[in-house]
Amino acid sequence: MESHLCEICAQKQGLAVKSQIPLNELLSTLLAAQSESQTEAAAETAADVRCPVCGMTFKKFIQKSHLGCHNDYKAFGEPLKAVIQKAQNGSLRHRGKVPAAAPAATRDQIRLINLRQQLEEAVRNEDYETAAKLRDMMESMQ
Amino acid sequence: MIPADLSHHVSKWFDGTGPGADIVISSRIRLARNLAGYEFLGCLNAKRQAEVLEKLKDTLLTLDLGEAVYFIDINASTPLEQDVLVERHLISRQHARGKGPRGVIIAPSESFTAMINEEDHLRIQVFKTGLQLRECWQQIDRIDSAIEQKVDYAFDPEYGYLTACPTNIGTGIRVSVMLHLPALKMTNQIDKFFNAARDSDLMVRGLFGEGTEAVGDFFQVSNQVTLGVSEEQIVDQFVNLIVPKITQYEAAARQVLLTQRSEAVDDKIQRALGVLKNARLISSQEALFLLSHVRMGINLGRVDGISIDAVNELFMLTQPAHLQINSGATLDADRRDAMRAKMIRARLCTN
Numbered sequence: 001m002e003s004h005l006c007e008i009c010a011q012k013q014g015l016a017v018k019s020q021i022p023l024n025e026l027l028s029t030l031l032a033a034q035s036e037s038q039t040e041a042a043a044e045t046a047a048d049v050r051c052p053v054c055g056m057t058f059k060k061f062i063q064k065s066h067l068g069c070h071n072d073y074k075a076f077g078e079p080l081k082a083v084i085q086k087a088q089n090g091s092l093r094h095r096g097k098v099p100a101a102a103p104a105a106t107r108d109q110i111r112l113i114n115l116r117q118q119l120e121e122a123v124r125n126e127d128y129e130t131a132a133k134l135r136d137m138m139e140s141m142q
Numbered sequence: 143m144i145p146a147d148l149s150h151h152v153s154k155w156f157d158g159t160g161p162g163a164d165i166v167i168s169s170r171i172r173l174a175r176n177l178a179g180y181e182f183l184g185c186l187n188a189k190r191q192a193e194v195l196e197k198l199k200d201t202l203l204t205l206d207l208g209e210a211v212y213f214i215d216i217n218a219s220t221p222l223e224q225d226v227l228v229e230r231h232l233i234s235r236q237h238a239r240g241k242g243p244r245g246v247i248i249a250p251s252e253s254f255t256a257m258i259n260e261e262d263h264l265r266i267q268v269f270k271t272g273l274q275l276r277e278c279w280q281q282i283d284r285i286d287s288a289i290e291q292k293v294d295y296a297f298d299p300e301y302g303y304l305t306a307c308p309t310n311i312g313t314g315i316r317v318s319v320m321l322h323l324p325a326l327k328m329t330n331q332i333d334k335f336f337n338a339a340r341d342s343d344l345m346v347r348g349l350f351g352e353g354t355e356a357v358g359d360f361f362q363v364s365n366q367v368t369l370g371v372s373e374e375q376i377v378d379q380f381v382n383l384i385v386p387k388i389t390q391y392e393a394a395a396r397q398v399l400l401t402q403r404s405e406a407v408d409d410k411i412q413r414a415l416g417v418l419k420n421a422r423l424i425s426s427q428e429a430l431f432l433l434s435h436v437r438m439g440i441n442l443g444r445v446d447g448i449s450i451d452a453v454n455e456l457f458m459l460t461q462p463a464h465l466q467i468n469s470g471a472t473l474d475a476d477r478r479d480a481m482r483a484k485m486i487r488a489r490l491c492t493n
Contacts, residue, residue: 054185066261066306068185070178070296073304073311084301084308084369089343091370094302096313097283099290106299114372 046079145223149467152458153252160272164441165389167320171278172267174305174314178294182306192243198258201292202247215245225463279377312369320349324359324438325395358434411439423479
């Protein structure tokens with residue numbers, strides 16, 4: 001038998017009334033669950049990928065959370081990227097110090113990324129003088 | 143130099159003399175680096191691990207670091223010696239109990255250490271008393287660049303400095319401040335601090351003790367994200383935002399305690415002093431807990447006749463390994479508790 005009760009009557013009959021979950025909350029929970037399962041699925045298919053340099057498998061890395069050698073970062077490709085993105089608040093690109101011995105192209109590339117971000121920040125803060133300087137610096141490098 | 147030479151005095155980073163040191167005890171920056179051409183520690187055989195150790199040890203011992211540095215072979219150290227270094231925060235517990243050829247380079251002022259073959263081939267750290275993160279960064283950046291001239295670091299244009307665990311890649315930087323937050327704890331606001339920290343992707347741990355639980359209201363706050371932000375940005379975030387905010391909360395809580403609950407505060411401080419001055423057996427945990435109240439009392443001007451130096455000294459020298467190495471014997475827990483109580487009584491009653 002179906003009966004329609006108001007909130008108060010339902011409580012009187014001992015029925016718990018759950019407040020509705022806000023849509024945005026529901027959506028983000030669902031999305032998180034989905035991306036989680038996607039990551040897991042990707043990790044599963046990658047489990048047996050083995051680094052030719054050190055012999056480490058992706059599965060072993062997931063268990064131990066430590067990589068075997070530098071080449072693992074290439075060998076484990078996309079599934080590792082997903083792990084990094086999760087651990088690093090969505091970031092996938094270095095923006096800091098570069099060794100002096102690194103090729104000039106690498107240094108310039110990272111410097112350009114840094115400048116671009118500073119430029120965006122200056123524009124956001126309506127600091128157009130700084131923004132113009134940053135733009136000139138970027139142009140002189142390109 | 144051996145660990146026992148360090149064990150009679152307070153580390154400089156804990157001496158309470160730095161800027162804002164009543165709340166921000168000290169600042170620390172650590173960089174994780176690995177050598178190109180060598181596997182990470184988990185896949186490195188003993189022979190190659192020894193090679194990495196020799197290479198980095200030779201490099202660091204010949205660098206001009208502003209003061210003479212010395213090397214301690216952790217693999218050849220006794221567990222007690224290792225624990226003294228852990229208690230002084232010069233090496234990690236993981237490094238102490240690791241395996242194979244490994245060591246640490248230490249500056250006598252203890253403001254600089256370099257762990258070789260810990261989780262990464264090299265982990266350099268700079269410590270300073272009080273809030274001095276910018277100074278820490280300048281110093282460690284200079285040291286790192288000097289090392290870089292002599293060895294090839296593993297570096298990737300996309301991912302930056304490569305580390306054994308992806309949670310450290312990019313800058314490899316861990317910026318930390320050690321905080322004393324007794325008033326936030328006493329006014330039940332510490333959860334607010336934890337939540338705010340978590341929302342800003344920060345890691346909070348206890349400063350003393352083995353687990354994550356903070357004994358004696360001492361906390362260590364560190365950045366978690368190392369990729370996609372520059373070292374300066376992380377340091378600036380601490381100096382301009384995080385630390386001022388926490389300091390402001392703690393100072394406000396201290397003020398509230400003083401104006402509205404001064405009896406409760408005095409009661410806490412005096413009870414702590416009562417136990418510390420009279421106990422015959424005291425565990426390391428209890429000592430930290432009570433000394434924390436006394437430290438707060440001194441910083442609030444509620445304690446006469448006891449110097450902050452005496453309290454800082456007791457924090458450091460009553461830790462288990464320090465007690466044992468200074469007494470020249472391995473002691474069981476009961477003997478340690480008795481000796482600790484005696485040492486505290488002697489220091490506080492004659493002060």
